[in-house]
Amino acid sequence: MSSPLPIRARVVLLCGPSGSGKSLLAARSGLPVLRLDDFYKEGDDPTLPQVVGSSDIDWDHPLSWDADVAVAALSQLCATGRTSVPVYDISLSARTGSEDIDFTGAPVFIAEGIFAAEIVERCREAGVLADALCLSRGAVTTFRRRFLRDLREGRKSVPFLLRRGWRLMRDERSIVARQTALGAYACDRDEALERLADASRSTREVIGDVRVPGSPPRPAAEPHDVTAPHS
Structure with missing residues (x-):
């Protein structure tokens, strides 16, 4: 992952086992959030494991996810504050459209998903990594949490959810071990919120008011309260 443009923002990669509360934590942080689950491959992709x-289909295997497209979107967000991302319907195993997102003015954003650790090194090499948390x-x-959420959202059939849930419960320790080996820091919710606050402060100091040549002046960023939940 390389960005020829000046860096305007950095990313906190937030991973963890499915059902560990990543989305809730990201929402509570007050920071902009990129959903990495939207970069799953479609159900008819012949490369699915x-x-x-x-x-x-093993939707918990990294090969079920399009890391290259996700990294390209992260790179553009860090350079320009804007990008277009797919909208993915997990129940259909398909992309149903695209969405333009705009994080202009935010020096830090979160990219959360079970495969976030897979791109830690690529983001670090590009100089856009603020932190990586598991x-x-x-x-x-x-x-x-995972079973009740997936059942409520109708993500897959009940037999599939039970088979997947049992397999992931047995494998959780090895999942966390892999993600930390890839560079993510294992922590609970409270420590994650503290590190998010630290990442936001330190990135503001490092990046300052750098902007892409030819772009309009960047509006002043609203302060983000990483301790207060969204309403």
């Missing part, structure tokens, strides 16, 4: 010994709450808690 399967669960060993099953006909199920949220963990324990296998039983994440199993319950």
Whole structure:
């Protein structure tokens, strides 16, 4: 990942097992959020991996996710504050459109998803990484949260959700170990909020008011309160 344009923002990559509370934490932070789940491959992609010994697609394998497209979007956001991202429907395993997002004026944003750790090194090499966090709450808690969320949202069939949930509960320790080995820092919700506040402060000091040549003056950023939940 390389950006020929001056860096206007940096990213905090937020990973963790499915159901660990990443989306809730990101929303509570008050920072702009990029949903990395929108970069899943479509269900008819021939490169999708399967669960060993099953006909199920392994949506928890990094190869089910388009890292190159995600990194390109992150690079553009860090350079210009704007990009276009796909809108993905997990229940359909398909992209249903695209969305233009604008983080102009925010020196830090969050990119959250179960595969965020996969791009830690690429973001670090590009100089756009503010921090990388791995949220963990324990296998039983994440199993319950994940199953109730996926059932409520109708993401997949109940048998599929149960098979996936049982497999992920058994594998949670190794999932966290992999994400931390890739460069994410394992922490709970409270420590994650503290590190987000630190990342926001330090990035403001480093980046200052750098802007892309030819772009309009950047409006003053509103202060972000990383301790107060959204209404």
